[in-house]
Amino acid sequence: MKQVYEFASHSAGTNQGLLSQLVVPRPVAMVSTRDATGVGNLAPFSYYLPITGDPPLVGICFGLRESDRGTKGSYDNLMAAGDFVINVCSEIFAAHIEDLAKEYPADIDEASLHGFTLVDSHRVSSPSVAEAPAQLECIVHKTLSLGTARAPVVFVVGEVLCAVIDDSVLESPDLDHPLIDLHALAPIGRSGARSFIRAIPDAIYHQERIPYGPPSFKGQPFATESHVAV
Numbered sequence: 001m002k003q004v005y006e007f008a009s010h011s012a013g014t015n016q017g018l019l020s021q022l023v024v025p026r027p028v029a030m031v032s033t034r035d036a037t038g039v040g041n042l043a044p045f046s047y048y049l050p051i052t053g054d055p056p057l058v059g060i061c062f063g064l065r066e067s068d069r070g071t072k073g074s075y076d077n078l079m080a081a082g083d084f085v086i087n088v089c090s091e092i093f094a095a096h097i098e099d100l101a102k103e104y105p106a107d108i109d110e111a112s113l114h115g116f117t118l119v120d121s122h123r124v125s126s127p128s129v130a131e132a133p134a135q136l137e138c139i140v141h142k143t144l145s146l147g148t149a150r151a152p153v154v155f156v157v158g159e160v161l162c163a164v165i166d167d168s169v170l171e172s173p174d175l176d177h178p179l180i181d182l183h184a185l186a187p188i189g190r191s192g193a194r195s196f197i198r199a200i201p202d203a204i205y206h207q208e209r210i211p212y213g214p215p216s217f218k219g220q221p222f223a224t225e226s227h228v229a230v
């Protein structure tokens, strides 16, 4: 038997909680920014996705602070600077993710508080975390206000100007054909409720890529005459 959950019959929080448990695992963007006075900021965001390769776009959804319903420090900083950095959330952040999500006062640099080093980036004014194995340096491309007055969010689309990748996570050093070593990258994913997911070797499996189109399903187990391209 299957149960049908109607979103219209539940609260915004319960709805978001269910989405967070069914849209899994999600990547975590460790976003680093700086405010106008130079104080660094580092916080995790998992409502995050790649959008397109041309131009290279990624998106992150920013809600409001729980404590005072003000906008988040990362969001304020990236809107003021016009740029931000996404540090790939690898194992080095695992023990700190929840702590980095606390609503620290604006004059606290969460990165150094947790033993991370903010360094200058290559193409943007926002800093990068030196210890992270890879970064996406982004400029703000577009913003889209969504949600309701009770639960407003801003979806920030970033254009990625460059990726900075440590040799230790590059399976091939040829950047014309970049291949990332997933085991070395050791990304952490977000699941629902209080769960996180590690890309440990036993959890990773491979499948050969098949051409996606135009369809020629000859030899495939689900082939039918009507699927065969003419």
Ligand SMILES: Cc1cc2nc3c(=O)[nH]c(=O)nc-3n(C[C@H](O)[C@H](O)[C@H](O)COP(=O)(O)O)c2cc1C
Residues within 6 Å of the ligand: 028, 041, 042, 043, 044, 045, 046, 047, 048, 061, 062, 063, 064, 065, 066, 071, 072, 073, 074, 075, 097, 098, 100, 101, 102, 103, 104, 190
């Ligand atoms: C794993 C994880 C994922 C999160 N994802 C988001 C998100 O996608 N959007 C959001 O607004 N807040 C998200 N948060 C909450 C922010 O990290 C939190 O509000 C943080 O205090 C923001 O810091 P800031 O005000 O310094 O930017 C997430 C928290 C955790 C632990």
